[in-house]
Amino acid sequence: MKLYDGGRASNPRRVTIFLKEKGVSVPTVPVDMAALGHRAPEVTSLNPFQRLPVLELDDGTVITESVAICRYFEELHPDPPLFGRDPLEKALVEMWDRRVELIYFAAVAAAFRHLHPAMAGWEVPQVPEWGEVNKPKALDFLGFLNEELAGRACIAGERFSIADITMLVAFDLMKPARITCPPELNHVWRWYRETSSRPSAAIARV
């Protein structure tokens, strides 16, 4: 198999961290997204939505979408479990991964893509008003999460999961999105210090 990797962009990094946490090594085809390599014919033929990462299996089957790629490896290599161990834990990991992705990551990404000058060729058309509307949404989520993390170690419970990985790449995207986590959110910062110091997190940091 081959993983077409977009380096430090959030979703490619999400899969790279996941694989590192799993201890799984996959042959990689680096794609230079800054040079719009994800829009080249080779990637477009694999994923018409021109998004990375893309996993191509030996028989030519293509899996796109970062979480789908992660789930494939979870099924092939169950240890350590990063999607939960039993029905309830699996449901709670999915709940938290979706809350982080759909409420927080989406808001940070909207601020980044609709407001950053470098994104003008990526997000067409940019709608700056939409970018601005999303900044307080991201901050509201951080305030909510701070209270949650007062009572537990990780995003979805006491065990590290894919929800921590999603939160980490989204948190790091705040820098180019020009959103600052308030210093008084001490539980979020404690979580960030612990998570970003894992060896897996050093990969392709923004």
Place this chain on the structure above:
Amino acid sequence: MKLYDGGRASNPRRVTIFLKEKGVSVPTVPVDMAALGHRAPEVTSLNPFQRLPVLELDDGTVITESVAICRYFEELHPDPPLFGRDPLEKALVEMWDRRVELIYFAAVAAAFRHLHPAMAGWEVPQVPEWGEVNKPKALDFLGFLNEELAGRACIAGERFSIADITMLVAFDLMKPARITCPPELNHVWRWYRETSSRPSAAIARV
């Protein structure tokens, strides 16, 4: 357990259809979303994001997010499998469910929430420009899907899956979003006729 149900709204309907396909019956607490019942203290205390559906277990554990609730029931009642049967099928179902949700459903919902006058109290602030930008995105996805469905029965392959349920509730949301599927997309229409005629689809139709 109790399912706090929002009736015909897209995400509550997604879970209701899923349970009907599973043949699973769950005690339901109806919530009148038109009367903003999802913002009442009872629901807010269960889900601070004031979104439905919410599943409350007998020990008080709360599961939110429609796909997380569906996955919980998939784990408890594996037949018929609606998230795929083996690692590759599970990955492809997740890939298609995410493509439908993040590219198409999100675009239809943005058009509905940011342009429909009745949504002014729900989506604050409405950004009409963002709603307009999303209409062609929804149509582009339908064109792409039409070519895909020329070669297979269902969204993620030959077997009915959660991706078909997500596509169905999103397709039906086009009506209030005032987006029309072009009549020439005959493979999409064939799929819609087949899917919307399943007994499960009659539930809480928009």
